[in-house]
Amino acid sequence: MNKNTQRTIDLVNRNLAKRYRAEKRFRFYGLLSISFGLLCLVLLFTDIIGKGHSAFLQTYVALDVHFDADVLGIDNIDDETQLTVANYDGVIRKALLERFSDVRSRRDKRQLYALVSNGAGFDLQDVFRERPEQWLGKTETLWLLADDDVDTYVKSRTASGEAFTGRLSENQQRWVEALIADERIEKRFNTIFFTSGDSREPELAGIRGAIMGSLFTLMVTLVLSFPIGVAAAVYLEEYAPKNKWTDLIEVNINNLAAVPSIIFGLLGLAIFINFFEMPRSIPLVGGIVLTLMTLPTIIISSRASIKAVPPSIREAALGIGASKMQMILHHVLPLAMPGMLTGAIIGMAQALGETAPLLMIGMVAFIVDIPGGATDPATVLPVQIFLWSDSPERAFVERTSAAIMVLLAFLIVMNTLAVWLRKRLERRW
Incomplete structure (x- = not known):
C-alpha cells in the first residue's frame, strides 16, 4: 500500500469518525428536545391537576334546621306561592344562631350567616317542597352548601390545623374549627360543578x-x-x-x-x-x-x-x-x-x-x-x-x-x- 492510498484511507476514516460524532450529537439533541418537551408537558399537567383536583370536592355543613311555620311564613302548605316565597334563609340563620348561641352583635351575625352559601336557601326549598307536610314543624339535620371561603379554608387545612384563611375572620375560623371538631363539616363529590351553569358565587358555579x-x-x-x-x-x-x-x-x-x-x-x-x-x-x-x-x-x-x-x-x-x-x-x-x-x-x-x-x-x-x-x-x-x-x-x-x-x-x-x-x-x- 503506497503513501497516497494510506492518506486517502486515513482521511476517509477521519471523515467517517467525524460524521458518526455529528450523528450522535444530532441524536442527543433530538432526545434532549423530546425530553425537554415531555418535562414541560409533565410540569403543565402537574400544575393544572394540582390546582384543579380539589374542585371536584365541595364542602358541606350539617345544621339542625327547624322548619318553623312562623319563620317560613307558611300557613297553607297547599299554596304554591307561599312555598315559593317562604323565608328559607331565615330558618338557616336561626339554625346557625342556635348552634352558636354566644353570637350577639349584628356584625358577628353577618359573619356567622356567611358560613353558608347564598344558594343554600334554594336547596332547602327544593327539599321542603317535595314533602312539605312531613317537614313543616319538624327539626331535621341537613347538609347545606358551605361558602367558598369556608370551602377553601377546609380544603387547604393541614393535619396540624394550618390553613389558608383568606377573607375569613378569626371568629369565622373559630366557628369552622368547632364544626370540624363536631364532625359537622365534610367534603363531598361536587355534583354542582357538572350540573349547574355559571354563577358569581364560586361554590355555585358549574360547567x-x-x-x-x-x-x-x-x-x-x-x-x-x-x-x-x-x-x-x-x-x-x-x-x-x-x-x-x-x-x-x-x-x-x-x-x-x-x-x-x-x-x-x-x-x-x-x-x-x-x-x-x-x-x-x-x-x-x-x-x-x-x-x-x-x-x-x-x-x-x-x-x-x-x-x-x-x-x-x-x-x-x-x-x-x-x-x-x-x-x-x-x-x-x-x-x-x-x-x-x-x-x-x-x-x-x-x-x-x-x-x-x-x-x-x-x-x-x-x-x-x-x-x-x-x-x-x-x-x-x-x-x-x-x-x-x-x-x-x-x-x-x-x-x-x-x-x-x-x-x-x-x-x-x-x-x-x-x-x-x-x-x-x-x-x-
Missing part, C-alpha cells in the same frame, strides 16, 4: 352550560363543515380542470388553514352580526364562524384521502360501466371516508379549543341558564375558562384548572378517536 354551548356549537359546525368540505374536495380532485383558477383556489385554501383564528371572528362579527344582524352569543353564529375556520382543514384532509385511492379502483369502476358519479359515490368516497372522518374529528377538536373567534362574536357573555338549543344564549368551555381565570376569588382558580382538565379530557378523547379510526379503517394499497 354544564358551557358544555351544552360547546355541544350545540360543534353540532352546527359539523353539520355545515363536513358536507361542504367533502363536496369541495371531491370537486377539486375529480371534476375541476387544472388551470390557473383552480391553482389559485388551492393556494387560498392552504393559506386559509394558516390564518389566525381571530380573523374568522372579525369576519363573523362583520358579516353575520353587523350585516345580517344575527343575535350575539348564540351557538348558531359560533358554529358558522367555526365552520369557516375548520373548512380548510377538512378540505385538505379529504383531498389527501381521495388522492390515496388507487387509480385502478376508478378505472375498474368505469370499466364495468359505472358513471363518474357512481364511481365517486360507490367506490372512491367509501374508501376515502376513514381519512375524511379523521380530518373532521381533528377539525372539531380544533374548534372545541378555540376562544378568540367566539370572543369576537359576543360568546363571552355571563350566561346562567342552561342553553336548550342552537339559538339560545350560551358560552363555550374555553370562554368559560377565560372568564373564570379573570375572577378575583381564590375558589375560581381551582374551578378554572378543573375546567381545563375537562377540556383536555375531551380533546384527548377526540384525538384518540381520530387515531383509532385511522388505524381501524384505513387500507394499505
